[in-house]
Amino acid sequence: MSGRERVLGRVRRALADVPRDERPYEEVIARDYLREHGQRTPAKTADLLARNLADYRALVHRCAPGEVAATIAGLLAARGARTVLVPAGLDPAWLAESGAERVEDRAESTPGELDLVDSVVTGCAVAIAETGTLVLDGSAGQGRRRVTLVPDHHICVVRVPDQVVASVPLALPRLDPARPLTWISGPSATSDIELSRVEGVHGPRTLEVVLAGAE
Template sequence: MPPDLPALFVERARDHHAGVHACTLAELPDLLGVLLAGASGVVLPAGTPPAWTGRLGPPTLAGDLLTAAQLDAPGLAVLTGCALAVAETGTLVLDGGVAQGRRLLTLVPDHHVCVVRAAQIVADVPDLVRALPDPTRPITMISGPSATSDIELNRVEGVHGPRRLDIVCLSAAR
């Protein structure tokens, strides 16, 4: 029996301290509105589907126009899609494609919300390599919020990137 890739992805992403939320396309705007309600602003990459943004309350900002200093503003969040996701490791894979934007968008703001379609989830890293649309493009692999541990193994999140990562797993129907 083949593995349930979305379920494995959810389990592994939660192991990395990511918030993981499941919904259908019809439920997506409301869920995104809730997840991003506390943000001072929401950065949107070019190509963000308009259907995703219908319930966003904070002001939205065009990600392609912002500098690193502007992206580091307190309370700022970014909403992206992804190219693929890896079930075995709970990893998001971004390649700068549509609804992903440039790498800086996902590495600087304090909160990253990423939408993953079930069809984008592959089993493992070899499957990822085979499935990459353009293997020559630079990719960013994200497994949970930014984190580090000191010598006493005290975990600190957000030192070198987003302190919060929420993943929305989008299914065709529930």
């Protein structure tokens, strides 16, 4: 007997007590919880996002839509970044004012090569205010998962307010599960030493978020 038949057979025998006409999934799962916690204007939601990102040690910068290029150029210069990784499909205007050397992410780039790049700039798919979370889905301007992982400095641009949602329940319908998704809440961290949080382990140790939109 194959492992499959054995496991499924055991499951069915174990569930002999479950009536065949049990109520279906839709009826059983009461969703009495909230879609979002509290009512906020889009501006207040953006404020909450900024606060929660900062609470987990992301560096938050707010600017008008027309100031993204200048903001990014300033951040790269302040970091002393000489090279910046550019994922496919990134808005070229965002890097127009930076003097850092652009490194295109190519399919054949090895992890070792990515490790030599100083910074990476990406957009995101959605940002969640209540949890201070950015979600990247690998579409244009967000890159393969590795580009936001190996370099030590990640700058992520969020378009405010259209990319910002209040809560996790409001974020999921905006995401396509068929895409590889990375949820990022602050720079990498660990609680493994005496259950105290320390920032900076394997992922980028510095996460800067540019909230681009009218104040």
